[in-house]
Amino acid sequence: MGVMKKVELSHTVLYCKGWYKITDHIEDLKKTLLADGYTVFSKRDIMLSLVARIEDSEHHRISAFDVLNALNMKATRRKMFVEEPFTYEDLVIDYCIELMLSLDNKQWNIKEPDYKILPKRK
Numbered sequence: 001m002g003v004m005k006k007v008e009l010s011h012t013v014l015y016c017k018g019w020y021k022i023t024d025h026i027e028d029l030k031k032t033l034l035a036d037g038y039t040v041f042s043k044r045d046i047m048l049s050l051v052a053r054i055e056d057s058e059h060h061r062i063s064a065f066d067v068l069n070a071l072n073m074k075a076t077r078r079k080m081f082v083e084e085p086f087t088y089e090d091l092v093i094d095y096c097i098e099l100m101l102s103l104d105n106k107q108w109n110i111k112e113p114d115y116k117i118l119p120k121r122k
Contacts, residue, residue: 006057007053007054007108008036008053008057008108009033009036009053009100010109011032011035011113011114011117013100013103014113015032018121019113020032020115020117021121026043026046026093032118033049038053043090044089046089054099071088071091
């Protein structure tokens with residue numbers, strides 16, 4: 001068996017793991033993805049970039065049923081506990097954040113945080 005490809009989104013993974021201050025997920029992710037070499041303009045761009053990079057890594061091979069089930073649970077929770085409206089893109093982005101949060105150190109390219117990208121979490 002060959003070596004599995006690691007998740008290349010180092011600063012985005014650091015953000016998901018709490019190394020950077022969280023202010024606005026969409027604007028924060030635009031900055032971390034830019035630092036990781038991807039220019040995104042919209043929630044849809046962010047969603048597609050995250051899904052593609054996670055899928056490229058081969059670390060989260062899950063069935064479509066698992067994804068739909070997770071998104072359905074997230075939608076139900078959001079309806080119950082969050083009053084603000086949300087989109088399909090919001091759900092997928094949240095799911096990708098959870099996946100990156102669960103990566104162990106062998107599954108992503110570890111870099112030092114760069115606090116010029118986003119401030120340090122207090």
